[in-house]
Amino acid sequence: MFEAKLVCTHCGAEYPLASGLYKCPKCGAPLDVTYHYDDIANLIEDDDPWFRESPHVWKYWMFLPVSNLKRIVTLNEGGTRLYRLKRLEEKLGFGKLYVKYEGENPTGAFKDRGSSVEITKALEFHARKVIVASTGNMAASVSAYGAKAGLEVTIVVPEGTPGEKLTQARMYGAKVEVFGKTYDEALAEAERKAMEEDYYLTGNYHYRVEGQKTTGFEILDQLRYNVPDWIIVPIGAGTHLRAIWKGVKEFYKVGLVEDLPRIAGAQIEGYDAIVRAWKTGKPIEKVQKKVPTIASAIAVKKPVDGENVIRAVRESDGHLDTVTNRETAEAGMLLGREGIFVEPSSATALALAKKMREEGVIDKDETVVVVATGHGLKDVKTWEKVLSGDFVV
Ligand SMILES: *Cc1c(COP(=O)(O)O)cnc(C)c1O
Numbered sequence: 117m118f119e120a121k122l123v124c125t126h127c128g129a130e131y132p133l134a135s136g137l138y139k140c141p142k143c144g145a146p147l148d149v150t151y152h153y154d155d156i157a158n159l160i161e162d163d164d165p166w167f168r169e170s171p172h173v174w175k176y177w178m179f180l181p182v183s184n185l186k187r188i189v190t191l192n193e194g195g196t197r198l199y200r201l202k203r204l205e206e207k208l209g210f211g212k213l214y215v216k217y218e219g220e221n222p223t224g225a226f227k228d229r230g231s232s233v234e235i236t237k238a239l240e241f242h243a244r245k246v247i248v249a250s251t252g253n254m255a256a257s258v259s260a261y262g263a264k265a266g267l268e269v270t271i272v273v274p275e276g277t278p279g280e281k282l283t284q285a286r287m288y289g290a291k292v293e294v295f296g297k298t299y300d301e302a303l304a305e306a307e308r309k310a311m312e313e314d315y316y317l318t319g320n321y322h323y324r325v326e327g328q329k330t331t332g333f334e335i336l337d338q339l340r341y342n343v344p345d346w347i348i349v350p351i352g353a354g355t356h357l358r359a360i361w362k363g364v365k366e367f368y369k370v371g372l373v374e375d376l377p378r379i380a381g382a383q384i385e386g387y388d389a390i391v392r393a394w395k396t397g398k399p400i401e402k403v404q405k406k407v408p409t410i411a412s413a414i415a416v417k418k419p420v421d422g423e424n425v426i427r428a429v430r431e432s433d434g435h436l437d438t439v440t441n442r443e444t445a446e447a448g449m450l451l452g453r454e455g456i457f458v459e460p461s462s463a464t465a466l467a468l469a470k471k472m473r474e475e476g477v478i479d480k481d482e483t484v485v486v487v488a489t490g491h492g493l494k495d496v497k498t499w500e501k502v503l504s505g506d507f508v509v
C-alpha cells in the first residue's frame with residue numbers, strides 16, 4: 117500500500133514492484149523494496165491504539181508490501197518475547213542483556229516472519245507451486261505457510277540437514293529433495309528448477325527481507341523505543357541481519373526513534389567469507405572447504421547478502437567476527453541455564469556478545485540484544501553429540 121519500487125542494493129537500478137524479479141537483471145545483486153515513508157509517518161503519528169497494540173508481524177502492515185490485508189497468509193508469527201537475562205548480564209558484565217527468542221515462532225524460527233510475507237506475495241502473483249532451498253528452517257517454514265495457503269511446496273536441502281527439520285517439512289506436506297553437500301549447491305538447484313519448471317521461487321529475496329525486518333521493529337517496540345547499544349545476529353546468508361538493519365532504519369526515518377543501534381554479526385568458524393572480506397577489505401570470496409560444524413543453519417559458503425551485511429555493519433559502526441564451535445556450544449549451555457533452549461546456530465550471537473565484551477568492543481554499561489534465531493528442539497541430535505562428546509568442539 118505504501119510500497120514504492122524495487123531498487124538494486126548493488127548498482128542502484130530501479131524496477132517496478134510488479135516485475136516479478138528475484139535479483140537485479142543488470143548485475144545479479146539482491147533487490148530492496150522502498151516505501152513512501154512520509155505517508156507512513158503521517159499515518160502512525162499520534163495513533164495511540166497502534167502504539168499500544170502488542171507486537172506481531174502484521175502490526176507493522178504499513179511497512180509491508182502487500183496490496184490486500186484481507187488476503188494475508190498468517191500463522192500468528194512474530195510477537196516473540198524479549199527476555200532480560202539479569203543473572204547472565206551480571207556474570208558476563210553487560211549493562212543490560214536481552215534475548216529475542218525467535219524459537220517462539222510457529223515453526224520454531226524467525227523464518228516465519230519472512231515466509232508469511234513471501235507466501236502472501238506468491239498468492240498475489242497467482243502461484244500454484246513454490247520451491248525453496250534451505251539449510252532446514254526456511255524449508256520447514258515455507259512448507260507450513262505454503263500448506264496454509266494451499267500451495268504445493270518443494271524444498272531442496274543439502275545432505276546433513278537435521279532430520280527434525282525435514283520431518284517437520286514433510287508433516288506440512290512438502291516434497292523433500294536432498295541435493296548437494298552444501299546450501300550453496302541446493303540453492304543453485306532450486307533456482308535452476310524454478311526457471312525450468314515454473315515454480316514460484318521463495319528464499320532469501322526482497323519480499324522475505326520485508327517480513328524479517330520486523331525482528332528489528334519488535335525489538336524497538338518492546339524496549340519502548342529506547343534504542344539498545346547493540347543488536348547481535350547470527351549470519352547465514354546475511355538476509356536477517358540486513359533486514360534488521362533495514363527495519364531499525366525505517367523506524368528512524370518515520371521518527372519513531374531518534375537513534376540507531378550498532379549491528380554485530382556472527383559467522384561460525386569455517387564459514388567466514390564475510391568476516392574475511394571485512395577484515396581484509398577485499399571482495400567476498402566463497403569459502404572453499406566444507407568443514408564439520410555444529411551450526412548447520414549458518415554453514416553458508418557464499419552468503420547472498422554478504423555485501424549488504426558489510427554495508428549495514430559499516431553504516432551502523434558495528435562489528436563482525438567468527439566464533440568457534442566450542443564458544444558456540446558454551447553459549448548455548450549458558451542460555452539453557454536461563455531456561456532458553458536454542459539450536460546451535462542461534463547460540464553464535466551470544467558467543468559473539470561474550471567475545472566482544474571480553475575484547476572491550478562492548479562496554480560494561482551497554483545494552484545488548486542477542487537474537488536467538490531458532491528453537492533447540494530443531495536440532496536435538498547435534499546437542500546430543502555435543503553433550504556426549506561425539507562432536508569434539
Ligand atoms: C536461517 C537461520 C539463520 C541465518 O539467517 P540468514 O538470514 O540466512 O543470515 C540463523 N539461525 C537460524 C536458526 C536460522 O534458521
Ligand SMILES: [Zn+2]
Pocket residue numbers: 124125126127128129140141142143144145
Ligand atoms: Zn544491480
